[in-house]
Amino acid sequence: MPNALNSEPAIRIDNISKRYGRTLALDGISFDIRNKELFALLGPNGAGKTTLLHILCTLLRPDSGVAQIRGFDVVKQPLAARRLLGIVFQEPSLDDRLTVRENLNLHGLVFGVPRKLRRQRIEEMLDLVELTDWADKTARTLSSGMKRRLEIARAMIHDSEIMLLDEPTVGLDAQTRERIWTYIRRLQRERQITVLVTTHYIEEVEGCDRVCIVDQGKVLALDTPEALKRDHGQQLLRIVPKDAEVRQDILTRFGDRLAGDPGKAGDTILLTSDDAFVELMLADFGNRIRSLAVEVPSLETVFLTLTGREIRDHDAGARERTLAFGKRGGEHTR
Amino acid sequence: MTDPDCDIGPDTGPTSRAPATRRSPFFIQLGGLYGIWLREVKRAIRDRGQLVGGISRPILWVLILGIGLNPYFRGEVYGEVTFVVPFTYLQFIFPAVVALNVMYTSVQSAISVIWDREFGFLREVLVSPMSRGMVLLGKVLGGATVAMAHGCLVLLLARFADVPLTWLAVLKALGLMAMLAFALTSLGVVIANRIRSFEGFGVFSNAVILPLYFTSSSIFPLDPALSRSQTRVVYPEWLVTIVEYNPLTYAVDSLRGVLINYNQFDPRLGIAIMAIAGVVLFTIALFDFRKA
Numbered sequence: 338m339p340n341a342l343n344s345e346p347a348i349r350i351d352n353i354s355k356r357y358g359r360t361l362a363l364d365g366i367s368f369d370i371r372n373k374e375l376f377a378l379l380g381p382n383g384a385g386k387t388t389l390l391h392i393l394c395t396l397l398r399p400d401s402g403v404a405q406i407r408g409f410d411v412v413k414q415p416l417a418a419r420r421l422l423g424i425v426f427q428e429p430s431l432d433d434r435l436t437v438r439e440n441l442n443l444h445g446l447v448f449g450v451p452r453k454l455r456r457q458r459i460e461e462m463l464d465l466v467e468l469t470d471w472a473d474k475t476a477r478t479l480s481s482g483m484k485r486r487l488e489i490a491r492a493m494i495h496d497s498e499i500m501l502l503d504e505p506t507v508g509l510d511a512q513t514r515e516r517i518w519t520y521i522r523r524l525q526r527e528r529q530i531t532v533l534v535t536t537h538y539i540e541e542v543e544g545c546d547r548v549c550i551v552d553q554g555k556v557l558a559l560d561t562p563e564a565l566k567r568d569h570g571q572q573l574l575r576i577v578p579k580d581a582e583v584r585q586d587i588l589t590r591f592g593d594r595l596a597g598d599p600g601k602a603g604d605t606i607l608l609t610s611d612d613a614f615v616e617l618m619l620a621d622f623g624n625r626i627r628s629l630a631v632e633v634p635s636l637e638t639v640f641l642t643l644t645g646r647e648i649r650d651h652d653a654g655a656r657e658r659t660l661a662f663g664k665r666g667g668e669h670t671r
Numbered sequence: 672m673t674d675p676d677c678d679i680g681p682d683t684g685p686t687s688r689a690p691a692t693r694r695s696p697f698f699i700q701l702g703g704l705y706g707i708w709l710r711e712v713k714r715a716i717r718d719r720g721q722l723v724g725g726i727s728r729p730i731l732w733v734l735i736l737g738i739g740l741n742p743y744f745r746g747e748v749y750g751e752v753t754f755v756v757p758f759t760y761l762q763f764i765f766p767a768v769v770a771l772n773v774m775y776t777s778v779q780s781a782i783s784v785i786w787d788r789e790f791g792f793l794r795e796v797l798v799s800p801m802s803r804g805m806v807l808l809g810k811v812l813g814g815a816t817v818a819m820a821h822g823c824l825v826l827l828l829a830r831f832a833d834v835p836l837t838w839l840a841v842l843k844a845l846g847l848m849a850m851l852a853f854a855l856t857s858l859g860v861v862i863a864n865r866i867r868s869f870e871g872f873g874v875f876s877n878a879v880i881l882p883l884y885f886t887s888s889s890i891f892p893l894d895p896a897l898s899r900s901q902t903r904v905v906y907p908e909w910l911v912t913i914v915e916y917n918p919l920t921y922a923v924d925s926l927r928g929v930l931i932n933y934n935q936f937d938p939r940l941g942i943a944i945m946a947i948a949g950v951v952l953f954t955i956a957l958f959d960f961r962k963a
Contacts, residue, residue: 443707449698449702
């Protein structure tokens with residue numbers, strides 16, 4: 338196997354910017370995705386994740402910068418780049434009136450998979466996502482979780498090497514989400530493919546090889562989940578003092594370590610901490626506190642530290658109104 | 672760095688790479704074209720609403736309107752026959768109803784482009800190795816096929832309209848319907864591409880289809896016995912102008928020539944206009960489609 342190809346990243350994103358009117362969706366974003374890794378793009382809604390994915394799958398053109406899929410420039414060689422990609426979009430893109438098998442077959446036809454191989458792959462993939470029993474049902478009869486599974490199967494019909502999934506678990510219940518992840522991991526392991534998945538569920542990225550946290554079009558952090566926790570996570574110490582006197586004592590001594598508003602938490606005091614601080618605390622106040630709990634850094638605290646807590650609202654655009662129209666069962670939409 | 676001329680990298684994966692990439696690009700495009708066409712046709716067959724419309728529309732037009740207005744068609748004024756169209760009203764509107772059915776269905780399937788592009792299957796096809804032109808061609812051909820089928824549904828009513836059909840006439844009519852359907856589906860795509868927010872088919876039906884249909888000399892003839900200036904005296908000038916500038920007039924006229932052997936204009940004019948409209952509208956649609 339040629340070594341040169343292994344060292345080359347599966348996806349290279351170099352200084353990509355994209356502007357929609359006055360908002361800068363992507364602000365000079367750069368990173369590489371290594372071969373055969375499970376890479377998560379984590380960010381709040383409106384962080385630019387979908388925009389980046391659309392640029393990678395050649396639906397959008399970047400304003401500046403270069404994106405390459407296995408060395409193929411997405412702007413200059415879109416056809417070659419697309420052939421390597423298997424894509425699962427955020428909104429379902431199945432044909433509701435075709436059956437499960439027909440949906441897969443159409444995909445195979447459009448991607449130029451020869452008939453014999455097409456049939457073989459369809460059966461393999463149906464088996465993998467456990468939809469064989471549903472093969473001849475129309476797609477509209479499937480639940481949203483099953484539709485997602487079908488879309489994952491579809492993305493693999495043409496033996497794609499790189500799979501892009503845009504929020505594959507959004508709007509699904511916890512069990513279904515777990516199941517979707519099981520399929521993604523199994524595919525990645527068995528087929529040795531590279532997977533780029535975007536999500537805003539923090540708990541989902543724990544099992545990924547590397548996580549890239551983006552917000553407002555910028556990379557905030559990129560590392561393994563463990564390293565992220567180590568570097569950006571903050572250990573917290575939750576203390577309940579015995580009485581008001583002790584409480585005042587702690588507050589005056591460690592006021593600079595205070596996390597959160599002490600007035601709101603009742604008796605509890607929340608202090609930023611590390612291992613040395615815990616020992617110091619125990620030595621000095623060990624017999625004067627009711628309880629002491631160490632909160633290990635989680636990806637959630639990392640995420641919130643990096644992106645802030647505020648919820649960003651925006652009004653529904655034309656596109657969302659149209660989607661709503663279709664969901665109401667608007668004529669000739671389905 | 673990969674050589675840009677080398678389309679496919681050497682085998683890397685442990686699974687066998689799809690021989691798909693080794694097929695000639697032409698066959699890939701052709702297979703995809705077939706896939707998209709097939710999808711359009713299958714969808715149409717499974718859409719009950721569209722089918723009901725395609726059957727009930729001509730029945731209403733031919734049976735109710737046609738039979739209802741039949742006695743008034745060749746009205747006499749003070750013993751003088753005002754129209755010299757040698758046909759019954761039923762026979763006269765029959766070819767126009769064929770055009771109407773083709774029209775509704777073409778524009779309807781073109782409208783689905785909006786939905787497909789924004790939320791559905793088109794997205795998935797746009798990230799495939801298919802070229803945009805082939806995707807659009809598949810879509811338009813599929814829509815046109817369905818529209819032609821709906822046109823043929825009208826032909827089944829020929830017996831009730833007293834229109835004798837020969838195989839040759841049906842064959843010629845099919846050819847004309849195909850051209851008309853292609854042009855109209857392209858028109859639908861052009862309109863659909865210019866619309867950002869989609870609020871239903873009613874808008875299209877009232878703003879595009881019916882005005883075009885009513886002003887195409889479909890439900891009333893411009894009396895061929897009258898000279899041009901006389902016509903303008905009998906009918907208001909604006910109406911005559913609109914009818915003459917409406918390209919659909921000539922399409923309906925050609926169909927009439929083939930089905931009941933009656934022409935108000937040169938039959939070749941209709942064929943030429945449909946062919947030109949088809950090419951021009953498809954080109955515009957393609958231009959928009961590439962941009963989107």
